[in-house]
Amino acid sequence: MIKEIIVVEGKDDTVAIKRAVEAETIETGGSAINADVIRRIKLAQERRGVIVFTDPDHAGERIRKIITKEVPGAKHAFLTQEAATSKGDIGVENASVEAIRTALANVRTDGRNEESAITWDDLMEAGLIVHPRAAARRLAMGNRLGIGYCNGKQFYNRCRMFQISREEFEAARRELNEKEGATS
Known part of the structure; x- marks a missing residue:
């Protein structure tokens, strides 16, 4: 139960x-x-x-x-x-x-009251904002991180709200990059 x-x-x-x-x-x-x-x-x-x-x-x-x-x-x-x-x-x-x-x-x-290590620069470097495939990459990253799909600002907020660690973020980013590299 x-x-x-x-x-x-x-x-x-x-x-x-x-x-x-x-x-x-x-x-x-x-x-x-x-x-x-x-x-x-x-x-x-x-x-x-x-x-x-x-x-x-x-x-x-x-x-x-x-x-x-x-x-x-x-x-x-x-x-x-x-x-x-x-x-x-x-x-x-x-x-x-x-x-x-x-x-x-x-x-x-x-966990909104606690700071996350994820920054806007992290989102930009990961191609989650200001990138031709940003929406598709956010969808894939959101699924990997278990926080769902959302726009760039909401993605940033969810990373903070749900205390996504830098390690979780980087692991999901590597997995996404490897998958995209394999399909290119």
């Missing part, structure tokens, strides 16, 4: 989570997250902790940002778009049991 309550978008996500692990969920009801749902998430965070596990799409990111702002200290689980896609539909409900378990095993904790 997972101690924390998992925050998902809807009923189908709850079904998928319960297929993979023994856990309780709070459903946001989609991207129209309201004050009552936020109050329930805050209470869950105070009593047991929460894991935000939203779809790897625009609506899911919007919900994640709202919860991150309103509920400090929430944990986050991420699926890649590939792992959450079935027949063109993206969502937690489409992920395999193994993908859900892996995402929950790699939960990231919000």
Whole structure:
């Protein structure tokens, strides 16, 4: 049984989570997250902790940002778009049991109060910003680091928020460069 309550978008996500692990969920009801749902998430965070596990799409990111702002200290689980896609539909409900378990095993904790060694210069040198393939490289790096896809500014913020170490960052960068070198 997972101690924390998992925050998902809807009923189908709850079904998928319960297929993979023994856990309780709070459903946001989609991207129209309201004050009552936020109050329930805050209470869950105070009593047991929460894991935000939203779809790897625009609506899911919007919900994640709202919860991150309103509920400090929430944990986050991420699926890649590939792992959450079935027949063109993206969502937690489409992920395999193994993908859900892996995402929950790699939960990231919000550590905004601590400084990260990752800098803007690191992102630039890694080709994650101001680079012709920056978006594709951020997608690959985000998947390797377990923080999902986002724009350059949000990628930087997530590196800080989830305390991505320089060692983790450099290992993911090497792996990405080796993969790209092999496909060139």
